[in-house]
Amino acid sequence: MKKVLSSFLAWDASSCTNNECDTQRGEMVVLVTGAAGFVGSHVSLALRERGDGVVGLDNFNSYYPVALKRARAKNLLKDGVFVVDGDINDSALLERLFALVKFTHVLHLAAQAGVRYAAHNPLAYVHSNVNGFVTLLEQSKNSNPQPAIVFASSSSVYGLNDKVPFSEGDTTDRPASLYAATKKADEALAHTYNHIYGLSITALRFFTVYGPWGRPDMAYFSFTRNIVEGHAIRIFQGPHGEELARDFTFIDDVVKGCVASLDTATPSTGSGGRKNTAAQHRVFNLGNTHPVKVGTLVSILEKHLNKKAIRHIQPMPNTGDVMYTHANVTKARLELGYTPTTNLELGLKHFVKWYQNYYKSGSAHEASMSGYKPY
Ligand SMILES: NC(=O)c1ccc[n+]([C@@H]2O[C@H](COP(=O)([O-])OP(=O)(O)OC[C@H]3O[C@@H](n4cnc5c(N)ncnc54)[C@H](O)[C@@H]3O)[C@@H](O)[C@H]2O)c1
Ligand SMILES: O=C(O)[C@H]1O[C@H](OP(=O)(O)OP(=O)(O)OC[C@H]2O[C@@H](n3ccc(=O)[nH]c3=O)[C@H](O)[C@@H]2O)[C@H](O)[C@@H](O)[C@@H]1O
Numbered sequence: 001m002k003k004v005l006s007s008f009l010a011w012d013a014s015s016c017t018n019n020e021c022d023t024q025r026g027e028m029v030v031l032v033t034g035a036a037g038f039v040g041s042h043v044s045l046a047l048r049e050r051g052d053g054v055v056g057l058d059n060f061n062s063y064y065p066v067a068l069k070r071a072r073a074k075n076l077l078k079d080g081v082f083v084v085d086g087d088i089n090d091s092a093l094l095e096r097l098f099a100l101v102k103f104t105h106v107l108h109l110a111a112q113a114g115v116r117y118a119a120h121n122p123l124a125y126v127h128s129n130v131n132g133f134v135t136l137l138e139q140s141k142n143s144n145p146q147p148a149i150v151f152a153s154s155s156s157v158y159g160l161n162d163k164v165p166f167s168e169g170d171t172t173d174r175p176a177s178l179y180a181a182t183k184k185a186d187e188a189l190a191h192t193y194n195h196i197y198g199l200s201i202t203a204l205r206f207f208t209v210y211g212p213w214g215r216p217d218m219a220y221f222s223f224t225r226n227i228v229e230g231h232a233i234r235i236f237q238g239p240h241g242e243e244l245a246r247d248f249t250f251i252d253d254v255v256k257g258c259v260a261s262l263d264t265a266t267p268s269t270g271s272g273g274r275k276n277t278a279a280q281h282r283v284f285n286l287g288n289t290h291p292v293k294v295g296t297l298v299s300i301l302e303k304h305l306n307k308k309a310i311r312h313i314q315p316m317p318n319t320g321d322v323m324y325t326h327a328n329v330t331k332a333r334l335e336l337g338y339t340p341t342t343n344l345e346l347g348l349k350h351f352v353k354w355y356q357n358y359y360k361s362g363s364a365h366e367a368s369m370s371g372y373k374p375y
Contacts, residue, residue, distance in 0.1 A: 028262060029053035031103045031147070033136065034110035035083045036060055038215045039152065039206070041072035042251050043107060043258045044081045055101060056083030058110065063117070063124075064216045072213055088132035094139040103143070105262050108136060108151035111182075114217050115156060118178040119319035129182035133189060141197045146268035148200040148280070150261045153187055155207040155247070155287065155325045156180035165328040168205070168283045177320025191281060198270035200279040202261050207287030207327050211251030211347060212354030219294065220248070220348065224301055224355055227309045235294055236316035238323050243295055244316065247325045249288040250347035253340040257286040260336035287327020288340045300345055304352040 030047055034040040035056025048054050056076060060069050073083040086093045088110050097103075112121075112128040133151070140147055158166040159174040175181040190201040210220045226233045236244055261284065269279040298309050332338035342350075 027052050028104050029055075029101060030105045030107055030262065031055050031057060031097065031101070032081075032107045032109065033057045033088055034108070034152075035076065035081065036069040036073045037109060037113075038072075038211075038213060039209060039251065039254060039258070040107075040109040041076060041213060042211075042255050043109070044076055045079055046255050046259055047107075047262075048076075048079050048081050053101075054081045055097065055103075056081055057086055057088065057097070058083050059087040060085055063112065063114070068213075068216065089127065089135050091135050091139065094135065098139055098143045102145065103147045104145070104267075105265060106136065106140060106147045106149045106151075107258060107262060108133070108149060111152060113179070113215070115177045115179050115321060116317065116319040117217070118182075122178050125178055125182045129179075130185055130189075133186050137189060137193045137199070140199060140268075141193060141270065142273050144272045146197070146199055146270050148202075148262075148265035148268055149190075150202045150204065150258065150265060151186065151190065153203040153205045153283070154180065154183040155205050155285070155327065156320075156322070157184045157187065157205060158325070159322065164324065165289070165326040166285065166287075167328040168285060168331055176322050179320065187283065194279060194281040196275060197273065198268055198275035198277065198279045200266050200268040200281075202265055202280070202282040202284065204257060204261060205283065205285045205287075205327075206254055207247040207249045207285070207325055209249050209251055209254050211351055214251070214351060220297060220301070220351065221355075223298060223309065224305065224352065227301060227305050227307055228355075228359075230310075232310040232312045233298065234312050234314050235298065236321060237313055238316065242323060243293040244321065245291040245293045245324050245326075246297075247287040247289065247291045247327050248297065248344050248347070249286065249327075249340060250342035250344075250350075253288065253338075253342055254286055257284070257332060257336060257338045260338060264336060282335070284332040284336060284338070285327040285329050286332060286338065287325070287329055288343075289327055289329055290343065291324060291326045292344050297344065297348070300348050301352070304349055 032044045035044045036058035112124045157172040159176045193199045194201050223233045266280045269276040
C-alpha cells in the first residue's frame with residue numbers, strides 16, 4: 001500500500017500545483033473507479049486523451065484473469081493515468097484520495113459484474129455494489145467541493161418486463177437476478193443522496209457491452225475462446241425453445257455516452273455534507289437499439305474467425321437470465337447527443353482482431369491499447 005500511495009503522490013505532484021489540480025481551465029478532474037476494468041480502461045483513456053485529469057481506483061480482484069486488468073492498467077499508465085490499487089470500501093483510502101485531489105467528477109464503474117455468477121456468490125455483489133457504493137457516496141457527500149457522480153447501472157434492472165423497447169420510465173420492480181437487484185439498489189441510493197445532500201448523480205443503464213479489451217466472462221469472449229480452441233459452446237434457450245437476444249452495444253458507443261454524461265453533469269449543490277439546492281438526478285439507457293439473437297452472434301464470430309462453432313443448445317439455467325433486452329435511447333439522444341454507430345458485425349470484427357493479437361503466443365502482456373483508438 002505504501003508503494004502504491006507513493007507512486008500516487010508522484011502522479012499528484014507532477015499533475016497538480018499545491019495539491020490542487022488545474023480546474024481553472026475548465027478541465028474535469030475525474031476519479032474513475034473500476035479503471036482497470038473493461039469499460040473503465042476505455043473511458044479513462046478517452047478522457048485523458050482530450051486532456052482531462054484522471055485518477056483510477058481498482059481492487060484488481062480475481063473474478064477474471066488479473067493479468068488482463070494489469071495489462072489494461074499498464075497501458076493507462078503509459079498515457080498518464082495511474083490506477084490506485086484499492087477497494088471502494090476503504091473509506092480511509094478514499095478520504096486520502098479526495099484530500100489530495102479536488103475531484104470535480106466521479107465516474108463510478110467498479111462493481112461485481114456478471115448475471116449468472118451472482119446466483120452462487122451473492123455477497124461479492126453486496127460488498128462491491130451496495131456497501132462499496134454507499135462508502136463512495138458518503139465520501140462524495142463529505143467532500144468540498146462535492147463531485148458530480150456518473151455511475152454504471154445496468155439493463156438488467158428492467159428484469160422480467162416484457163414491454164419493449166425498454167424506456168427509462170418503465171418499472172424496475174422485477175429484477176431477475178441478484179446482480180440486477182443490487183443495481184436497482186444503487187439507483188435508489190442515488191436518488192436518496194441527491195434528495196438529501198444535493199449530490200448531482202447520473203445512472204447509466206448499459207446494455208451488454210462488448211469490444212476489444214473486453215471481459216472474458218462474457219458470452220462473446222468465451223465463445224471466441226472456445227471456437228478458437230475447438231471446444232463446444234453452450235447456447236441457452238427459453239423454456240419453449242425461444243432464442244435469447246441481447247441489445248449488444250459496442251464499447252466506443254458506451255465511451256461516448258459516458259463522456260457526454262460527464263460533460264453535461266451539473267455541479268453538486270451541497271457542501272461538506274449539507275445540501276443547498278436541488279441538483280441533477282438523471283437516468284439514461286445506453287444501448288444499441290438493435291437486439292440480435294445469441295445464435296446470430298455466434299454465426300458472426302464463425303465468419304470472422306473462419307471456423308465453425310460446436311454448438312450445444314441448452315435450456316437456460318435458472319440463474320437470472322432474461323429472454324430479451326432492447327433499449328430505447330431517445331432520452332440519451334436528446335440530452336446527451338448519444339447515437340450508437342457500430343453494428344454487431346463490425347464491432348465483433350474489431351474484437352476478434354484484438355483477441356487474435358492479444359493472445360498471440362507470448363504477446364499477451366505486450367499488447368497496447370494504443371493500437372486501437374477509434375474514438
Ligand atoms: N460490460 C457490460 O456488459 C455491462 C453491462 C451493464 C452494466 N455494466 C456495469 O458497468 C461497470 C463496468 O463493467 P465492466 O464490464 O467494465 O466490468 P469489469 O469487471 O471489467 O470492471 C469492473 C472493475 O471494478 C473492479 N472492482 C470490483 N469491485 C471493486 C471494489 N470493491 N473496489 C474497487 N474496484 C473494484 C474490478 O476489479 C474491475 O476491474 C460495472 O458497474 C458493471 O456492473 C457492465
Ligand atoms: O446488460 C447488462 O446489464 C448485463 O450485460 C451482460 O450480461 P448478459 O447480457 O447476460 O451478457 P453475457 O453473459 O455475455 O450473455 C449474453 C447472452 O448469451 C447467453 N449465454 C451466455 C453464456 C453462455 O454460455 N451461453 C449463452 O447462451 C446469455 O444467456 C445471454 O443471453 C453483463 O455480463 C452484465 O454485467 C451486464 O450487467
